[in-house]
Amino acid sequence: MFKNVEDAQKYGKDQIEAATATASTFSKGVQEIAATTSDYSKKSFEATQGLVEKLLGVKSLDKAMEIQTDFAKSAYEGLVAQSTKVGELYASLMKDAFKPVEQAFAKVQTAAK
Numbered sequence: 001m002f003k004n005v006e007d008a009q010k011y012g013k014d015q016i017e018a019a020t021a022t023a024s025t026f027s028k029g030v031q032e033i034a035a036t037t038s039d040y041s042k043k044s045f046e047a048t049q050g051l052v053e054k055l056l057g058v059k060s061l062d063k064a065m066e067i068q069t070d071f072a073k074s075a076y077e078g079l080v081a082q083s084t085k086v087g088e089l090y091a092s093l094m095k096d097a098f099k100p101v102e103q104a105f106a107k108v109q110t111a112a113k
Helices: 005-057 061-097 099-112
Strands: none
Touching: 005 061, 005 099, 061 099
16 A cells, blocks of 8 residues: 555654544534524523513413414524524534545545555
8 A cells, every 4th residue: 555654654644634634623613513502592591581571561361372472483483593504514514524534535545546
């Protein structure tokens, strides 16, 4: 596979650099997902507080049901949007994180031919 020691050393160096780049990208991606999730949780908590305040001020059951229905609809739409966003972030993370490894293996395969 390797023609000489220098080729083996270069291969090892390339693999270490790829692993380091992958770890760095993965760490940044996880931080971005955590920040996005934290922001969503904060907004959700604030929306729930707003709901409670509105419900405490109503005088009829019909109005309370209307407020609750609107809140449930809004919360569901927000959850779907957040889930889609996080799913896209995870897909992007996996694609970006393993790109350096793929490039390193491609170099080895090219050199082996």
